[in-house]
Amino acid sequence: MFDCGKIAIIGGGSWATAIAKIVVAHTHHIGWYMRRNDRIEDFKNLQHNPAYLTGVHFNINEIFFSSDLNEIVQNYDTLVFVTPSPYLKNHLNKLRARISDKFIVTAIKGIVPDENLVCSEYFHQVYDVPYANLACIGGPSHAEEVALDRLTYLTIGCADTAKAQAFAEVLKSNSIKTKTSSDVLGIEYGSVLKNVYAIAAGICSGLKYGDNFQAVLISNALQEMNRFLQVVCAAEDQEYSFTVDSAYMGDLLVTGYSHFSRNRTFGTMIGKGYSVKSAQIEMEMIAEGYFGTKCMTEINRRMHVNMPILDAVHNILYERIAPQVEIKLLTDSFR
């Protein structure tokens, strides 16, 4: 069986903290890159992350912290990237060490802005990491619930099944169930799109559309996701059949409906009349679907998939079309 070796977490936010909790319970040692030394010092003193999931306590002796990404990369075999997607490039720009022979796992549910590449494509194209060394973590998984040990199902995608299985074993516990998949691109694109659709759900909620319509919106979102993945991820002449799995539909549902969802919260503010800027400032957290909307719209200019919900969210966020006008047009297009 493949051995993940020494595992390091890259990123210091809530999902990074939840994944660190899961991994260190299994391995009893992790490396952990955080960008700020003051955060690391506070973490060591408090024995928990000072800013995110503060109720999750760690045995500090089991963690090697560093704000030097190169030090972590040189000393660890499996690197789990959990930074919000808009910051990934900046972190990676600090890299001097080679990462092409590392096992790279991305838990990022977003796309690299300006590049219009999902994370596995970015690591492959820019850092020469072979696809067999690239994995992703998908599935409905709000960090706040993982922190509370609430039952959560994660899907580990990797072209190399043995590697996916090995990492799935590392994450498995009484409260975490895992399965594997070879559909890395599909999981990553699905994760980007569900953020866009959660923004749409939030906008409709802010506009006071009710549960009946939300259900129709989410059904249409799933069909839209499937149309896109059919074009981008299905083998020739094959029907794309994964979309109903929990890493796709499950994550769409949890992000579209959960009050923990930042994308839905952001959309709700937009529906209530906030400008994009004021919603972003008030939230203090990042709704990656905002960036995902722009990138997916640009990608779809080449793909020509029928994606009315993506188009509507793009028009609202980037073309300043009034949400009530755009959503009314969308309602007329649904059956």
Ligand SMILES: NC(=O)C1=CN([C@@H]2O[C@H](COP(=O)(O)OP(=O)(O)OC[C@H]3O[C@@H](n4cnc5c(N)ncnc54)[C@H](OP(=O)(O)O)[C@@H]3O)[C@@H](O)[C@H]2O)C=CC1
């Ligand atoms: N939260 C969740 O439930 C889940 C999140 N994910 C995904 O995990 C990824 C990480 O999200 P999450 O952990 O929630 O993020 P958080 O919002 O919890 O954390 C934000 C992180 O970004 C850092 N940061 C803030 N500003 C900057 C900046 N200008 N440059 C570089 N870094 C910055 C923060 O560092 P600092 O503290 O130093 O300011 C912090 O580590 C995302 O792709 C998300 O989609 C996936 C599943 C669940």
Ligand SMILES: O=C(CO)COP(=O)(O)O
């Ligand atoms: O992906 C998530 C849950 O699975 C988190 O979604 P938000 O970023 O909208 O909170």
